[in-house]
Amino acid sequence: MIKFFSFGSAFGLPSPSPFCMKLEIWMKMAGIEYRVKERKDPTKGPKGKLPFIKHGGVVLADSDIIMDYLCQCFEVEMDRNLDSHQRAMGYAISKMLEDHLYWAMLYSRWVDRQNWKAMRTHFMGHMPLPVRRIMAELVRLKVKKDLYSQGMGRHSAQDVYWAAKRDLRSVSTLLGDSPYLFGTEPCSYDAVVYAFITNIIDCELESPLKEFGRSHDNLVDYCQRMHARYYGGAEVVAVDDASQAA
Ligand SMILES: N[C@@H](CCC(=O)N[C@@H](CS)C(=O)NCC(=O)O)C(=O)O
Structure with missing residues (x-):
């Protein structure tokens, strides 16, 4: 199971961080299961920013890098219909x-x-x-x-x-x-x-x-x-x- 470190909902939004929301929606699109770990302080992450994930022994930050990693791990092939x-x-x-x-x-x-x-x-x-x-x-x-x-x-x-x-x-x-x-x-x-x-x-x-x-x-x-x-x-x-x- 992916541990997904993210800002929790705020100001009427699922997350006040667009980067956290981007990754969460992408995981939903890809059908990848995850468990949210809410954080208010991004500095504890490996790059001092949210989101980051833990998967087995792997700790990864940056939404694009995480998505690339998840594509390889779970053999996700998105956007097949796009030219x-x-x-x-x-x-x-x-x-x-x-x-x-x-x-x-x-x-x-x-x-x-x-x-x-x-x-x-x-x-x-x-x-x-x-x-x-x-x-x-x-x-x-x-x-x-x-x-x-x-x-x-x-x-x-x-x-x-x-x-x-x-x-x-x-x-x-x-x-x-x-x-x-x-x-x-x-x-x-x-x-x-x-x-x-x-x-x-x-x-x-x-x-x-x-x-x-x-x-x-x-x-x-x-x-x-x-x-x-x-x-x-x-x-x-x-x-x-x-x-x-x-
Ligand atoms: N390139 C990063 C950007 C992440 C990012 O900027 N996160 C913000 C929240 S939206 C953050 O944690 N900022 C804390 C800081 O810059 O100290 C990604 O795609 O994940």
């Missing part, structure tokens, strides 16, 4: 969301004062008060530093949201009136698109990006469709919290 152009498009869209839109989402949650307090309460609320305040400032400082190094954090709020709206508009245009990214059945790239878009438009936290995303009916419908398919059923997935042995 090479669709695969290349899917890859390009995924990286736009993971390496560009993600940073604007991070900005809207940790830097924008509108959401900062809710983030602090969710991630640090369980800590005693003085520690909570210090940890919260340290984490916010780290996110700001990461954003600055990546580049997004050098822009004004207005420019951050302008840049991210272009991503959302592009996804909406590419999706058009298709039920899924490449037709009537979802593919692995839908795991990425859904995880990132729902983390913006279905998140209880407000932001200019949420408002903009929700003004695109096809994005709203797409997220509802994916949610119903992957989280709407009576499927039972075992969940352990952090207090239990890893």
Whole structure:
């Protein structure tokens, strides 16, 4: 059984981490059984980020690397129906969301004062008060530093949201009136698109990006469709919290 280390549900989302959601949906698509181990602190993972997995003696981080490993272990062959152009498009869209839109989402949650307090309460609320305040400032400082190094954090709020709206508009245009990214059945790239878009438009936290995303009916419908398919059923997935042995 795969032990899947992930942020648990928050802000009305299965996970406030689009990378954790991406991997979880992909495992559901692949029919791979897993047990969720909820974590709030990503630093304990092998790369200091979530998600990561444990499988036998193997500990692996990074959603793409994990998916590649699972493909080999379980002989998963996804996206058989896609041609090479669709695969290349899917890859390009995924990286736009993971390496560009993600940073604007991070900005809207940790830097924008509108959401900062809710983030602090969710991630640090369980800590005693003085520690909570210090940890919260340290984490916010780290996110700001990461954003600055990546580049997004050098822009004004207005420019951050302008840049991210272009991503959302592009996804909406590419999706058009298709039920899924490449037709009537979802593919692995839908795991990425859904995880990132729902983390913006279905998140209880407000932001200019949420408002903009929700003004695109096809994005709203797409997220509802994916949610119903992957989280709407009576499927039972075992969940352990952090207090239990890893
Ligand atoms: N490339 C990684 C990215 C994972 C990632 O950035 N995870 C975030 C949560 S969405 C995280 O744990 N961040 C903690 C940090 O950067 O310190 C993947 O695909 O898994």
